Amino acid sequence: MPEIRVTPLGAGQDVGRSCILVSIAGKNVMLDCGMHMGFNDDRRFPDFSYITQNGRLTDFLDCVIISHFHLDHCGALPYFSEMVGYDGPIYMTHPTQAICPILLEDYRKIAVDKKGEANFFTSQMIKDCMKKVVAVHLHQTVQVDDELEIKAYYAGHVLGAAMFQIKVGSESVVYTGDYNMTPDRHLGAAWIDKCRPNLLITESTYATTIRDSKRCRERDFLKKVHETVERGGKVLIPVFALGRAQELCILLETFWERMNLKVPIYFSTGLTEKANHYYKLFITWTNQKIRKTFVQRNMFEFKHIKAFDRAFADNPGPMVVFATPGMLHAGQSLQIFRKWAGNEKNMVIMPGYCVQGTVGHKILSGQRKLEMEGRQVLEVKMQVEYMSFSAHADAKGIMQLVGQAEPESVLLVHGEAKKMGFLRQKIEQELRVSCYMPANGETVTLPTSPSIPVGISLGLLKREMAQGLLPEAKKPRLLHGTLIMKDSNFRLVSSEQALKELGLAEHQLRFTCRVHLQDTRKEQEMALRVYSHLKSTLKDHCVQHLPDGSVTVESILIQAAAHSEDPGAKVLLVSWTYQDEELGSFLTALLKKGLPQTP
């Protein structure tokens, strides 16, 4: 029995460390290879020993697919390929390929340089790992080997995020990665065609949320920023370098442009400039507005947003500053925050979620006095705002995508177990599609019934088509032919051709059947009655009465003879070739019922 097996090594009923193993028709594919933000020990990387205890992974995996550049989807890649050992192809989109090493390098620096970890992957390993990457275009079908093919679809979420369809023969799996069904200021919405996969593996971060229109959020954000700078206050927006930061930049940039504002906007340097560079290059991956206007002006060539210098923080007058990191736990954003916190005219806007224990979390939960290192107490007089800009599909979006792709079954990953449960129930109820939510290490096995393609010769097809009157698209049709199985391919040909190909002589096969009828009349008369009876019942067929007293229906011969023993009975000899089996058996059945009594 052919089947598809799915085992999440990470992201099963969990967020982070996405890594899912899929075996489909004998091919093994690994989807994403991420790290977990919550752990600093071995648990941060997926357990690759599940795949094999010893020996290289290359022998067990046909390919690895990375959906986008977030570390929880690609963070373990150098460890996996260089330290554990994998030499096969790694597939990702071009923007992901470009931005991924920057983030990996940054991650490495923090882990090694700041936290002083040993036995971590090196810069060289990142480089070597990236050499194994094969970049794919959207909607490009890539043949991994003779049977396995993959295809990328647009997923929104971040620049270069893609959903992947993995296909072997007629069996297929779609993995969504992270995606967003509502467009934002710089990216479009995820889209997939009606590809009807056997299995759809979808993220479910917001399985229990239906979000408000993004316009309100945007408007609120802009209004708050605008009001503050008009009052002469300074606005601090702590962000992570990639993804949301670009969206907020575009949002503010266009707003400044529209409203003709002159207040300076700064962006703390570092990562961002490199990343912005790639955003400029990959215009085709952005949304309609940016794609349409980039001929006049590339939206990522910011006019109003300039690089930030440490000294600017003390400048008088209003300004807006984007600074990293996003949770105010260290670095530039924290420095600026300490400088500005005392003035009630200023404002800090937290655009994302903050982990417990960070300064960001403290101020969001309303704490007004913060203890800093060295027993200093920082009084926060500035306004604190929270504005959520998230790029995951909400429950409705997930349902919409499932509806678009029309899969046979759905598998949920990348979400919390409780929330998944709700969504699973909804999917089964409303879409009537079976739904799975395996935990890490748990294997889901899906039986499939793959369709086997059979080639048919055109001549045969046309001949058989011509027999039908009206084309009925959905109705199955009976077709006569010979199935030849040779070298693991199947062909349907006409019987003559089959004989010719196999070098066999044709044997005539005739069935003969005797039908006993109680009748005293002469054979001739009998034949005539049979003739008139058949003529009246079989209107579509050619019924003939031959001069020698026999009756033919198409190629079926019927002869009447006297019964050798019972003079009151007659015997009808019915004879047909095997091609006419259907008609022949129908006729015998008909004749067995007896002839109608003629008046």
Add this chain to the structure above:
Amino acid sequence: MAAHLKKRVYEEFTKVVQQQEEIATKKLRLTKPSKSAALHVDLCKAASPADALQYLLQFARKPVEAESVEGVVRILLEHYYKENDPSVRLKIASLLGLLSKTAGFSPDCIIDDAINILQNEKSHQVLAQLLDTLLAIGTKLAENQAIQTRLVEVACKHLTDTSHGVRNKCLQLLGNLGSLEKNVTKDAEGLTARDVQKIIGDYFSDQDPRVRTAAIKAMLQLHERGLKLHQTVYNQACKLLSDDYEQVRSAAVQLIWVVSQLYPESIVPIPSSNEEIRLVDDAFGKICHMVSDGSWVVRVQAAKLLGSMEQVSSHFLEQTLDKKLMSDLRRKRTAHERAKELYSSGEFSSGRKWGDDAPKEEIDTGAVNLIQSGACGAFVHGLEDEMYEVRIAAVEALCMLAQSSPSFAEKCLDFLVDMFNDEIEEVRLQSIHTMRKISNNITLREDQLDTVLAVLEDSSRDIREALHELLCCTNVSTKEGIHLALVELLKNLTKYPTDKDSIWKCLKFLGSRHPTLVLPLVPELLSTHPFFDTAEPDMDDPAYIAVLVLIFNAAKTCPTMPALFSDHTFRHYAYLRDSLSHLVPALRLPGRKLVSSAVSPNITPHEDPSQQFLQQSLERVYSLQHLDPQGAQELLEFTIRDLQRLGELQSELAGIADFSATYLRCQLLLIKALQEKLWNVAAPLYLKQSDLASAAAKQIMEETYKMEFMYSGVENKQVVIIHHMRLQAKALQLIVTARTTRGVDPLFGMCEKFLQEVDFFQRCFIADLPQLQDSFVDKLLDLMPRLMASKPAEVVKILQTMLRQSAFLHLPLPEQIHKASATIIEPAGESDNPLRFTSGLVVALDVDATLEHVQDPQSTVKVQILYPDGQAQMIHPKPADFRNPGLGRHRLITQVYLSHTAWTEPCQVEVRLLLAYNSNARIPKSSWIEGGEVSPQVETSIEGAIPFSKPVKVYIMPKPARR
């Protein structure tokens, strides 16, 4: 080939000669045999199919006259039978279709042949083309019932073809020709009483998506032709909504919409439950569902159609704006709801706490329905769509639905306001316009007003002006709202001083709509103090004027307000009433005489007197035929003067008065020219006087062009008269030239041309000739044979007498006629500072003008620049530079590039607008011409331009380039 070419050349040559000497009708007869014969020769000579194809292609470039069509068709058919190559047959088939469309040719004679060849044809492509030809024939012979049924038979027979192209065409044929009334077909023959709908419906499940689409299109075609579709179609179409192919879904959405309009009230069951709902509601739900389709083409289609479903029940309608929010399985209120609550609780929006939007109540997991059955949130999705085309369509649909349902209008307000922040300007503009359209039904809450006003800072002028217009007709609920609006508008004014006029106008309406809300604000706005005198504000400050405009307009309906004014306010009132009378109304001020007397010229209850006056004066003039010339002239002069004055007084009659005055002026000029005493003097002596006559002729020509092209609403009857007048002017010109030039040779050409023009006139207006009884042209046509034969001198003589004798034609007045006019707002022409630029480089000059009653300004309006050296430059503005703010009104905002060589000192250039015209525009074209050679016209098109705005002077100074 060479021989053939030679022959063709020879033919062409003879044709030209014919044209010059014979009248047009004869020419046609001559070309007829040559056309088909040449084709025949060509085709016989063709060695290979490729050659034959080339000949046919060449042949197709030239028009064929109606008389020779049949001959050509016969030859084509003959070759068709012989031809083995399918591509040639295909071309022949397409030519047959093209030929059968020729006006004046009745294709029933070729229908038998066409059907005949159809039966023997094997190639699918040729079959499809032949069916197309039959379609052309069938549409031409729409009245002939027998042929229609026969064609339908043919189509049904080929429906089983294996090629999708053939099936497509068959369905198209069925859609276009399928019989409409059953009773007709029934008594015709039992066989043909086929149910076309049933047949087409069967192909909804064809295996080829193209055929499915064609089937739906055919069904829609049937509907368009007036056949009532069965309700069963609805269920079939619903199944197609989940088709794999977008064109099928798109067409299916249309079909569902059509059926829902046909049977809005019938009841359909909801699957998987016992409930039943109205069909229109069900259809609405289904189309709403398509707003989140995978293909944006379908989404646009669906969003557009939603707007026109007005019979939908209100609770369904309101669902489209509803999207139940939740967060972690707890119900969450939308930002809109929160804003509303904050507003109603009287608190000012805090919105500054994290978790302000924290979800409250728990949701029962079973009750949440993630896949909305029906309309839920369709517009929420549509307005958030990725493609701006969808968003615009959704905004338009919102607008249409809101116009028909006030309660819906109230609800969709929040969403529209949100759209003011869209990233694409077009969408923002569209939503502002939409809001304006539904503004009668709504009152803005303060928080909504706040968002609306925030857009006033937009850097796009269009957006700001649209917003001003929106504010003109908005209802504001509180005095704080008014104050807010005023403050924001003043802010806008300081930021963009060019918006002055628009802002004043906006405040005028804002004031007159909300007098009671303005009243409590007056002391604050005028900064008056109960005890102290305050400083008198600067009268030239646009912001102060803006405040005054608001207050004065409010005071018009609020008699207690002037009591709050201080002395200088009254003085300023008097000043503004004079200087900006269109913005400041007349007020009843206490203790003063009413500044403007109670005459309100705009409100005349009966406009009949002036209308009557106009009619009477025109009647008087038209009865003048037999007056003595002197009296006639005087009468004309008086009437023209009267009409002009009337036009100035009565703006609604201005167009008509001007139009008739122009016509009368032409007539006057003509009479004057003919009254010249010295007509009979010998030629040499006559030279001096001829100036007047020829100038008159020229002026009449100009005036007639103005009449024809500068007025909107001119109908064919008027055009005839205008052309007739022009013909008279041409005759006059001819006579004058004949008298002043010596020698006969140039005269020959002129006479010839004139006669051709007469001929052309006759051909163009053959239908209107009866109404020209007794006129110049009437007489002229009577004498045409004689004129043809006679010498120029004689012609001139005849013309002269006829001009004198001809009657004055009555100009029937059209219902609605408006004169095109334009005003250049910018450049204002007041600046003393020259625009300096380096010679050889260009300077951009912003031009802003309003155009009234110009039809199709994109192609007709030009900007002209006149330099002091007499050099003129004509600029065609881009089509995108024209905006259409209202019916009959256009706005041109464009940039004009100037350049010149260096000048020693600044000088003025003139900028004005021109209305270009093309006299060919009114002449019907034959359908055959496919962009190839145009058949030789007698009158070549006359193109020209009429200036229709006052010129504005711009001071410029090109400096010499520095080395």
